Amino acid sequence: xxxxxxxxxxxxxxxxxxxxxxxxxxxxxxxxxxxxxxxxxxxxxxxxxxxxxxxxxxxxxxxxxxxxxxxxxxxxxxxxxxxxxxxxxxxxxxxxxxxxxxxxxxxxxxxxxxxxxxxxxxxxxxxxxxxxxxxxxxxxxxxxxxxxxxxxxxxxxxxxxxxxxxxxxxxxxxxxxxxxxxxxxxxxxxxxxxxxxxxxxxxxxxxxxxxxxxxxxxxxxxxxxxxxxxxxxxxxxxxxxxxxxxxxxxxxxxxxxxxxxxxxxxxxxxxxxxxxxxxxxxxxxxxxxxxxxxxxxxxxxxxxxxxxxxxxxxxxxxxxxxxxxxxxxxxxxxxxxxxxxxxxxxxxxxxxxxxxxxxxxxxxxxxxxxxxxxxxxxxxxxxxxxxxxxxxxxxxxxxxxxxxxxxxxxxxxxxxxxxxxxxxxxxxxxxxxxxxxxxxxxxxxxxxxxxxxxxxxxxxxxxxxxxxxxxxxxxxxxxxxxxxxxxxxxxxxxxxxxxxxxxxxxxxxxxxxxxxxxxxxxxxxxxxxxxxxxxxxxxxxxxxxxxxxxxxxxxxxxxxxxxxxxxxxxxxxxxxxxxxxxxxxxxxxxxxxxxxxxxxxxxxxxxxxxxxxxxxxxxxxxxxxxxxxxxxxxxxxxxxxxxxxxxxxxxxxxxxxxxxxxxxxxxxxxxxxxxxxxxxxxxxxxxxxxxxxxxxxxxxxxxxxxxxxxxxxxxxxxxxxxxxxxxxxxxxxxxxxxxxxxxxxxxxxxxxxxxxxxxxxxxxxxxxxxxxxxxxxxxxxxxxxxxxxxxxxxxxxxxxxxxxxxxxxxxxxxxxxxxxxxxxxxxxxxxxxxxxxxxxxxxxxxxxx
Numbered sequence: 001x002x003x004x005x006x007x008x009x010x011x012x013x014x015x016x017x018x019x020x021x022x023x024x025x026x027x028x029x030x031x032x033x034x035x036x037x038x039x040x041x042x043x044x045x046x047x048x049x050x051x052x053x054x055x056x057x058x059x060x061x062x063x064x065x066x067x068x069x070x071x072x073x074x075x076x077x078x079x080x081x082x083x084x085x086x087x088x089x090x091x092x093x094x095x096x097x098x099x100x101x102x103x104x105x106x107x108x109x110x111x112x113x114x115x116x117x118x119x120x121x122x123x124x125x126x127x128x129x130x131x132x133x134x135x136x137x138x139x140x141x142x143x144x145x146x147x148x149x150x151x152x153x154x155x156x157x158x159x160x161x162x163x164x165x166x167x168x169x170x171x172x173x174x175x176x177x178x179x180x181x182x183x184x185x186x187x188x189x190x191x192x193x194x195x196x197x198x199x200x201x202x203x204x205x206x207x208x209x210x211x212x213x214x215x216x217x218x219x220x221x222x223x224x225x226x227x228x229x230x231x232x233x234x235x236x237x238x239x240x241x242x243x244x245x246x247x248x249x250x251x252x253x254x255x256x257x258x259x260x261x262x263x264x265x266x267x268x269x270x271x272x273x274x275x276x277x278x279x280x281x282x283x284x285x286x287x288x289x290x291x292x293x294x295x296x297x298x299x300x301x302x303x304x305x306x307x308x309x310x311x312x313x314x315x316x317x318x319x320x321x322x323x324x325x326x327x328x329x330x331x332x333x334x335x336x337x338x339x340x341x342x343x344x345x346x347x348x349x350x351x352x353x354x355x356x357x358x359x360x361x362x363x364x365x366x367x368x369x370x371x372x373x374x375x376x377x378x379x380x381x382x383x384x385x386x387x388x389x390x391x392x393x394x395x396x397x398x399x400x401x402x403x404x405x406x407x408x409x410x411x412x413x414x415x416x417x418x419x420x421x422x423x424x425x426x427x428x429x430x431x432x433x434x435x436x437x438x439x440x441x442x443x444x445x446x447x448x449x450x451x452x453x454x455x456x457x458x459x460x461x462x463x464x465x466x467x468x469x470x471x472x473x474x475x476x477x478x479x480x481x482x483x484x485x486x487x488x489x490x491x492x493x494x495x496x497x498x499x500x501x502x503x504x505x506x507x508x509x510x511x512x513x514x515x516x517x518x519x520x521x522x523x524x525x526x527x528x529x530x531x532x533x534x535x536x537x538x539x540x541x542x543x544x545x546x547x548x549x550x551x552x553x554x555x556x557x558x559x560x561x562x563x564x565x566x567x568x569x570x571x572x573x574x575x576x577x578x579x580x581x582x583x584x585x586x587x588x589x590x591x592x593x594x595x596x597x598x599x600x601x602x603x604x605x606x607x608x609x610x611x612x613x614x615x616x617x618x619x620x621x622x623x624x625x626x627x628x629x630x631x632x633x634x635x636x637x638x639x640x641x642x643x644x645x646x647x648x649x650x651x652x653x654x655x656x657x658x659x660x661x662x663x664x665x666x667x668x669x670x671x672x673x674x675x676x677x678x679x680x681x682x683x684x685x686x687x688x689x690x691x692x693x694x695x696x697x698x699x700x701x702x703x704x705x706x707x708x709x710x711x712x713x714x715x716x717x718x719x720x721x722x723x724x725x726x727x728x729x730x731x732x733x734x735x736x737x738x739x740x741x742x743x744x745x746x747x748x749x750x751x752x753x754x755x756x757x758x759x760x761x762x763x764x765x766x767x768x769x770x771x772x773x774x775x776x777x778x779x780x781x782x783x784x785x786x787x788x789x790x791x792x793x794x795x796x797x798x799x800x801x802x803x804x805x806x807x808x809x810x811x812x813x814x815x816x817x818x819x820x821x822x823x824x825x826x827x828x829x830x831x832x833x834x835x836x837x838x839x840x841x842x843x844x845x846x847x848x849x
Contacts, residue, residue: 004793007110011794014103016801018168019096025173026095026180027088037084040070041808044085048811057754058814079829082812083836089809090188090840094157095180096805097589097843098164100798104596107794113564116218116603119611120225132610137233139578141605143592144240144357144549145206146584147199153589153843155205157188162209165594189839196253200243200261204268206588207353211239212272214595216345218602220337223344234347237602239354240436241265242582246359247418248440249686255417262356262425262433263307269353273316274300276342283335289323296320310428313350317343352433356425359438359472364415365450369395371412372402372457391446395453396494402457419458422467431466438509438549442471443478445488452495462494464501470549474511476519479527482508483534490542499544507580508535509549517687520640520706523633525736533573540575549580563591563601565738567608569731571619579609625730628714628722635713636706639771643705648764650682655821656752656761658696658813661835662689696841698751698810699768703743708774711782723782737779738791744776745788746799746845751810754818806844813837 027038044065051061062082066072072081114122123132153161160183167176194202215237223231244261247253277297284293296319303309320343327336370383378394379385386394404416425434439447451469456462473482486508490496499506510531516524532548539546552563567579583592592598621629643649653659682690694701714723726733749772755765776788789796816833824830 007107008793010106010110011797014106015100019099022095022099022176023092025177026091038088041085041088043069044808045804048807052750058811059818061811062815075826082833085808085812086836086840089806091183092805093840093844094161094183096801098161099168101594102165102168108600113604114607116222116606117225119607133229135610137231139609140235140238141602141609142238142240142578142580144242144582145203145588146246146582147203147243153188156186158205160186196244196257197260200264203243204264208268208272210595210598214598215348216341218599219348220341220344241354241356242359245356248359248361255414255421258418259421259425262429265353265356266351266429267304269349270300270303274304280338280342283338286331288326288330292319292323313430316346350430350432352429355432355436356434357436357438358418359440360415361440362442362447364411365454368412368415368454369450371407371409375406376400392449395449396492400457401459416458419454426466435466436468436470438470438472440472442473445485447471448489452498463497465498468502468507470507470509472509472511473531476527479531482531483538486535487538490544504543505545505547506539507547507549509551511551516702517690520637521703521740522707522710522736523637526629526633529732533571536573536575545577546575547578547580548575552581564604564608565735567605569619569735571621576609579605619731621730621732625726628726629733632710635710639706639709644682646764648761652761652764653693656755657693658834658838659689659693661838662692695845696838698748700743700747701768704740704775705771707740708771708778711778712774727782737783741779741788747772751814802844806841809837809840
């Protein structure tokens with residue numbers, strides 16, 4: 001049995017104590033013309049914390065600090081000091097990340113998580129191998145990396161972080177000191193907004209330096225450990241890629257971008273293969289083999305920098321298979337394991353490295369189809385001229401070939417070019433290089449059929465379109481209609497024939513981020529759960545396997561939280577043929593940023609997906625429990641809707657949060673909202689700045705709002721025992737509450753308590769604060785915990801340290817917002833302070849809530 005105190009002791013020793021040591025080194029580094037900045041930061045934290053707890057506002061705290069402790073009198077010197085503090089805090093976060101990552105292996109030793117090896121051992125001891133064999137050879141987990149703007153360390157900083165991890169693991173104090181100085185002098189920020197191609201390069205960094213070896217070693221290790229059983233599933237872990245393919249709301253992603261990113265992915269993979277072949281060349285020095293290895297290395301080299309030079313999967317693997325045969329026959333299998341490891345990697349990654357998904361909004365496809373049918377004389381102005389039946393018939397049967405040059409609309413032209421160029425990408429990277437098309441805001445059957453038609457009209461035969469067309473249901477209304485949409489779609493003969501040549505599989509994506517923004521945390525997650533059950537049932541009737549693709553963000557409010565816990569809680573009525581999920585922002589670095597992290601979290605996905613069906617863990621939700629969750633969802637949704645409809649909801653976000661500053665920060669290439677309206681519209685607002693703005697204020701509203709009211713209402717009806725039982729016995733519900741507890745624990749309303757002095761916004765702030773207090777009280781009541789995150793003491797301690805690190809930055813951010821609102825002469829500099837402060841807080845949170 002794993003004892004919590006062992007884990008806590010390990011954390012204190014390997015993380016907290018080490019960070020205190022290295023942080024003290026860092027805080028003593030010189031800071032330009034302003035002296036003692038590092039020494040003043042702990043004092044600022046102490047005074048700031050005491051002031052906030054005592055009811056002071058950030059302006060009072062900092063003005064007194066400047067006058068009484070720092071001796072900084074002029075406005076400019078104070079601004080310079082605040083910028084310097086922000087720079088220090090940003091780097092303190094990097095130091096803590098590095099210390100925590102370096103301690104990962106030690107912390108894992110004291111974890112109760114089931115590793116893949118533990119899982120395999122359990123299979124053997126319970127004689128369950130026969131029941132798992134087929135599933136292990138067909139199951140897969142697809143990890144799809146996005147470029148959403150919550151991850152922005154440039155490559156030089158990523159290299160420093162990697163170096164620091166190694167040095168800290170080795171307790172190399174002298175070199176740590178030197179590297180900390182390097183960190184202090186290296187910019188953590190982009191000087192301008194990254195282009196989509198630059199975003200792609202940032203993620204490709206991880207593909208080359210982490211995932212290439214991690215996935216190869218995981219597969220080879222698994223194959224070695226189960227030699228007595230047949231296992232050849234090279235799709236066990238698949239990588240997906242959105243940077244350069246996701247053009248939904250991002251005008252900077254064009255057809256040209258998509259082609260360039262596909263080339264970069266392939267060439268980056270060839271560089272990995274080249275290094276491995278070169279290493280083999282130094283080992284396989286035998287006369288009958290060396291010439292073949294050298295020839296392959298030279299062939300690969302020519303493809304590393306020239307986009308027109310390409311090797312196929314067969315070109316890569318066949319020479320190695322010939323070498324393998326000779327090695328076994330003539331050279332006593334010497335270095336056979338090294339050779340097999342490379343062959344396994346080629347079997348896994350082939351020539352694509354990661355599958356580049358294309359995503360576009362449904363409205364753009366409608367606009368494109370309208371332009372085509374108008375030009376063809378089928379309609380005069382609008383698709384509404386046609387009835388649904390006639391339009392569906394045209395989309396599925398009408399034969400025509402579009403000529404891109406005949407259209408004036410730039411977006412229509414680019415949409416058609418992109419679809420036409422998919423075959424070119426597939427010819428270079430293989431079909432897996434680009435064979436998925438995701439449709440945002442899918443609200444009806446036409447969402448899918450528009451794309452089906454566009455591929456046909458761009459020259460792909462309807463009977464063999466080499467693309468999985470994936471509807472994305474992300475609004476509450478879209479999810480409510482999804483069952484009917486899928487049933488109608490599967491009744492369309494031509495589309496069902498398309499699925500037949502796609503292995504009778506239909507991938508459906510569900511958007512947690514926009515779902516939560518639309519319906520509130522509890523309602524949205526319960527709606528997604530039920531949507532999965534309903535779509536599974538419909539698909540089974542048509543003989544189709546549904547693959548669910550979860551659009552999960554970093555924080556609980558965007559579908560994040562503990563991934564293993566989420567997938568282990570899915571009911572038996574939900575299809576579990578594969579696990580597919582998006583990974584974005586700081587989640588890439590915090591959970592998949594090192595080989596150890598990646599391997600652990602990938603194994604957790606696999607064991608979650610495999611264990612339920614093998615060990616018959618009951619995840620069935622009784623009718624009584626369903627009715628209880630349904631009622632909670634209804635009540636919490638009512639409370640959340642009332643908040644959204646409050647007259648001060650959008651003004652509060654615009655004028656009291658950092659929302660307006662997200663678009664000015666050089667974090668990501670994508671605009672912070674859809675559309676071009678000057679007026680803020682919640683529908684157009686991206687989930688990331690929406691959730692992120694609440695996080696910056698330490699209010700985290702989307703992660704819990706409405707839960708307290710819903711729970712209290714049922715407790716008042718005498719149902720506390722039922723709620724306790726629900727928490728204890730229904731894994732899905734418990735996972736939701738634990739995630740909400742994380743959001744609640746990261747709140748700190750005292751930071752913004754000064755808003756209660758603002759006549760215009762005090763009532764709205766109090767609505768938020770009262771629901772926060774109620775949600776905290778009620779989640780503790782139904783869980784029986786004495787404190788939030790009681791079941792997760794390591795995560796709780798990590799968050800506490802991060803909160804302590806970032807508090808001076810948050811006080812400065814709120815101070816700057818107060819100054820801007822005051823209308824001071826130097827408001828431009830204070831706006832820069834707000835924008836700059838976003839970075840450190842986002843990174844400190846690691847999942848932005």
